[in-house]
Amino acid sequence: MNSGEQSGIPSSESDGEKFGIPPLDSESVIRQRPGRVNRVLPSQEEFIQGILSGDRVMLARAITLVESSRADHKELAEKIIDACLPHSGKSVRIGITGIPGVGKSTFIESFGMYAISQGKKLAVLTIDPSSQISGGSILGDKTRMSELSRNESAFIRPSPSGESLGGVARKTRETIYLCEAAGFDTIFVETVGVGQSETAVHSMVDLFLLLLIAGAGDELQGIKRGIMEMADLLAVTKADGDNKIKAEMTRTETQSAIHFFPTNESGWIPKVLVCSSFSREGIPEIWNQILEYEKTLKLNGYFEVRRTNQAKYWLEETVSQHLMEDFKVQMKDLYKDMKEKVSRHQMSSFQAAEKLIVEYRKRIQE
Known part of the structure; x- marks a missing residue:
């Protein structure tokens, strides 16, 4: 008996197949970085x-495919998403934002x-373009949301690192489809509150929830009027103990300010509520307000209108992203040259852009 047989290790490829191990040249093996064990990639089916059966491990692996930059992974991910699309759309998608310190993690766990x-079955996703630099806040959030992360009815997924905002946003939207197909009927999409990410979240959710800090002025809140106007519901957090009075004052002031905002296309007038994530006081009221919002917008038809508009928006965004990616590949050297000339004030941005576009059109026609 050879050493392989004595140890129970297959001594040949044919022996390996008996153990369910594919040949080394099998297309079902994912090529990974040196030093890492190769894993068998499941089939599309x-x-x-x-x-569709709610397998969380398979869901997580499918999301990893969506996040991958490999061409074969992208192709497989697109096929999976297409197959899951008819089974998606049955959830309520809730965007949650607020500046650091507002208590998003604690609120998300409590809520x-x-x-x-x-x-409900809950999926918590995040849009954090800063993760390409810092690793992202969701890593800490997942640790702080310990109760939620252990619950069998919850699924928490951080945003992919090393991505631009556009890339993170597109992949988060695709992840929403997969989570819905897996049976999650409530989706939270968190933003770290860095400016542009709020707009990205707003473009993929049914309701946008803005968290405010009790007793903080607009300067401290760091909230732009545009973000306030996007909100469908606002909640003043940390309404605990002596802070309750401040929370109520903030609620009253904010509710008064909302009346000066333009009327929402849906006809919905955003309400401002107060809550405590620790005592969970006010949490049921926020949930009931979301149910009321969903009911109202489905009755007047705007719920579907909003989703249709979002689908059109992401079609345009995806086309723009792909074209820009191709443009950068095709025009790499000239693009670099034009950027240098613009930065040195040797050429205007408009002139440089025109030159690049003319040259790009020539190259793609060749």
Whole structure:
């Protein structure tokens, strides 16, 4: 008996196949970085069946495909998303934003656990373009949301690192489809509150929830009027103990300010509520307000109008992103040269752009 047989290790490729190990040249093996164990990639059908049956491991692996930059992974991810699309769309998508210190993680855990207590299955996603530099806040958030992360009815997924805002946003939207197909009927999309990410979140959710700090002025809140106008619901957090009075004052002041904002296309007038994530006081009221919002917009038809407009928006965004990616590849050297000339004030931005576009059109026609 050879050493391989004595140790129980297959001594040949044919022996390996008996153990369920594919040949080394099998296309079902994912090529990974040196030093890492190769993993067998499930088939397209296995991915689809796993997701539709609510297999969380298969869902996580499918999301990893969506986040991958490999061409074969992208192709497989697109096929999986296409198959899952008819099974998506049945959730309520809630965007949650607020400046650091507002208590987003604590609120999401408290609010998420309440949603689960109402019989909901919850997926928590995040849009954090800063993760390409810092690793992203969701890593800490997942640790702080310990109760939620252990719950079988919850699924928490950080945004992919090393991505631009556009890339993170597009992949988050695709992840929403997969989570919905896996049976999650409530989706939280968190933003770190860095400016542009709020707009990205707003373009993929049904309701946009803005968290405010009790007793803080507009300067401290760091909230632009545009973000306030995007909000469908506002909640003043940390309404605990002596802070309750400040929270109520902030609620009253904010509700008064909202009346000066332009009327929402949906006809919905945003309300401002107060809550405590620790005592969970006010959490049921926020949930009920979301249910009322959903009911109202579905009755007047705007719920579907909003989703249709979002789908059109992301079609344009995706086309723009792909064209820009191709443009940068095709025009790499000239693009670099034009940027240098613009930065040195040797050429205007408009002139440089025109030159690049003319040359790009020539190259793609060749």
